[in-house]
Amino acid sequence: MKFGQYYAFHKATVLPDRCSIGWEVHQSKAMNNARINTTDSTLSPDGVRNSDRGNPRDAVSGAIIHDRLRLVEAQCCLCETEDSEKVAGGEDFEYRTSDDNFAVSQCQQCGLVYLNPRPALSEFEKIYPATYHAFEFSQKEFGFVYKVRKRLEARRLLSWCKNLSKDARILDVGCGDGFHLGLLKEFGEKGWKLEGVDLDPRAVDIGRKAGLNIHQGSLDTVRLPESAYDLIILVQTVEHVAEPVELLRRIRLLLRPGGRLVVVTDNTGSLDFQLFRKRYWGGYHFPRHWYLFNPSTMKKLALSAGFSVENISTQVSPVNWTYSIHNWLVDRKTPDWITGFFTLRSTLALSFFTVFDMINQRFGKGALINAHLRKPGNPG
Numbered sequence: 111m112k113f114g115q116y117y118a119f120h121k122a123t124v125l126p127d128r129c130s131i132g133w134e135v136h137q138s139k140a141m142n143n144a145r146i147n148t149t150d151s152t153l154s155p156d157g158v159r160n161s162d163r164g165n166p167r168d169a170v171s172g173a174i175i176h177d178r179l180r181l182v183e184a185q186c187c188l189c190e191t192e193d194s195e196k197v198a199g200g201e202d203f204e205y206r207t208s209d210d211n212f213a214v215s216q217c218q219q220c221g222l223v224y225l226n227p228r229p230a231l232s233e234f235e236k237i238y239p240a241t242y243h244a245f246e247f248s249q250k251e252f253g254f255v256y257k258v259r260k261r262l263e264a265r266r267l268l269s270w271c272k273n274l275s276k277d278a279r280i281l282d283v284g285c286g287d288g289f290h291l292g293l294l295k296e297f298g299e300k301g302w303k304l305e306g307v308d309l310d311p312r313a314v315d316i317g318r319k320a321g322l323n324i325h326q327g328s329l330d331t332v333r334l335p336e337s338a339y340d341l342i343i344l345v346q347t348v349e350h351v352a353e354p355v356e357l358l359r360r361i362r363l364l365l366r367p368g369g370r371l372v373v374v375t376d377n378t379g380s381l382d383f384q385l386f387r388k389r390y391w392g393g394y395h396f397p398r399h400w401y402l403f404n405p406s407t408m409k410k411l412a413l414s415a416g417f418s419v420e421n422i423s424t425q426v427s428p429v430n431w432t433y434s435i436h437n438w439l440v441d442r443k444t445p446d447w448i449t450g451f452f453t454l455r456s457t458l459a460l461s462f463f464t465v466f467d468m469i470n471q472r473f474g475k476g477a478l479i480n481a482h483l484r485k486p487g488n489p490g
């Protein structure tokens with residue numbers, strides 16, 4: 111079955127794009143490409159955008175036919191209402207997968223922010239191009255930075271695993287190439303049974319080669335046992351799906367009574383959202399992030415799916431800061447040597463915004479939400 115069709119039928123699936131907690135780097139190469147393409151889009155002397163040169167022309171008028179996506183109307187997935195107000199607009203600043211201008215709505219009842227209209231499910235292959243996973247954050251390339259980041263991520267992950275038994279069963283939904291599973295395997299209890307599930311065969315292949323147990327498919331296509339998992343993690347995934355409530359309900363079925371779900375996603379209650387929300391906010395990730403939460407809407411999501419809320423806090427991340435400033439500069443046709451400071455390859459930008467976001471997090475306005483949810487019931 112084709113990629114887009116998978117998504118159409120099995121919405122509770124995920125993609126491993128920004129899946130590293132906070133320090134997402136899978137996209138750096140593509141971001142660099144985007145930067146180049148953006149420079150491309152300036153008008154050349156003959157008045158044709160360089161980015162249009164590959165596009166077909168209308169046979170009669172000679173006008174360039176732009177590549178547009180098929181878009182469909184969306185609604186608030188929590189209130190199931192269309193009572194919303196347009197709050198932002200932007201483009202695919204990172205991948206330039208289409209010429210569309212996208213709009214963002216905010217639900218007037220609960221405040222949920224969502225892409226509206228959004229790409230039809232049949233457009234998935236276009237909006238997740240082959241270059242989407244083009245960049246691997248490897249020790250070979252990043253040396254010391256890689257080591258430090260790995261340690262920090264491992265520490266955070268292990269803090270989610272407190273009180274788990276030595277033979278706990280853990281599932282990473284939308285695990286990508288298994289970055290988090292690899293950390294749990296290396297730094298966690300040796301008796302833990304680790305599993306991942308992901309839609310993308312390329313990412314799954316990388317994870318399996320590293321010796322990880324990863325199911326390829328979605329929570330609808332892969333048969334996983336119900337009431338079996340002690341901990342499920344959903345890192346930078348829920349914002350990609352068409353039916354977040356349905357996804358969380360499915361996850362609840364897989365958890366043991368008393369089992370925990372940890373959700374990490376972009377935070378619309380953050381300072382970076384407040385500053386860049388009209389167009390440039392990195393968390394929009396146009397047009398791939400469909401539902402964006404703040405602590406209040408995250409709570410509503412959790413309760414709608416039958417979870418009890420243990421704790422919702424914010425988490426430090428330099429990624430959306432870096433993307434936001436990058437996008438802002440790109441729109442101003444800033445030279446590449448300046449925008450180059452605001453990519454995920456820039457250790458300087460990442461370090462600076464990590465420290466800066468630590469201050470925001472102190473005030474409950476960190477770039478990411480970190481929700482610890484529990485399936486009601488006692489472990490049997």
Ligand SMILES: [Zn+2]
Nearest residue numbers: 186189217220
């Ligand atoms: Zn709503």
